[in-house]
Amino acid sequence: MNEQTGVHRDAGSTRETILRPHRHLFLRGIVAVLALTTPVFAVLYWLTIPVGCWPFVLVAHLIVIALTITGVASFLNTTIVVGPAGVRERGFFGRTVRVAPGEPGAVIMVKVYEGSTLDVLPQLFVASAEGRLLIRMRGQFWSSEDMERVAEELDVPVTRPAEPMTPAQLRQTWPRLLYWFERVRFAR
Incomplete structure (x- = not known):
């Protein structure tokens, strides 16, 4: 197994290699989301808790968290599989392309x-x-x-x-x- 490029699977004489995007992109994305959303939601909670409309902010915060989790899952599922059957790409938005x-x-x-x-x-x-x-x-x-x-x-x-x-x-x-x-x- 090569840690940088992915995983090798052996199935008899069939060998597939799973390639993944640069991992530093994942860390940069998470840091960017946290850097952008944390101060905004902290201020929004601070302003809305005293007046009682913080549930709206909580709903918006949960939506942002759900979108972030979806983005993380999409990134982790983005692969290109190389093997005897050709090349198969699963893109960020879930589209799969097979090239025989x-x-x-x-x-x-x-x-x-x-x-x-x-x-x-x-x-x-x-x-x-x-x-x-x-x-x-x-x-x-x-x-x-x-x-x-x-x-x-x-x-x-x-x-x-x-x-x-x-x-x-x-x-x-x-x-x-x-x-x-x-x-x-x-x-x-």
Whole structure:
């Protein structure tokens, strides 16, 4: 078992590897929720307890707690399973995508500049033979090693541009592989 990437399962000759997003994202999310909600609810309780309308604040607080628990569960269930049957992705919102061996028409691994900096993060795109996006892995969430493992498992030649690309260059080169909101050009 590899602690960074996940769990290996052996079922006879079948071996699956479970890949998970960066764990530091989980801790950052929890800290952000606590940092934003604790002072707000402390002030709201302080202001509403004397006048007697604190039950409304309690209901709102319970709703925020329920949404946080849902977010934690979604994060913990986000996985990519790599094995002989192909690749299976369970996304943050619960959508499951299965990519069987031989189904992908292209695998593209590109380094993309982040914002207005010289920092680059890798992105992996798995597309069907028709050019439809099947799976996307972004460096903000997944390690380069995990992306390489997915690319290896699919047994399709990997396109690797020699130089990092800006988001605009990525949008020009492979617009169909981006989410709809990434295709929109904002006026500057």
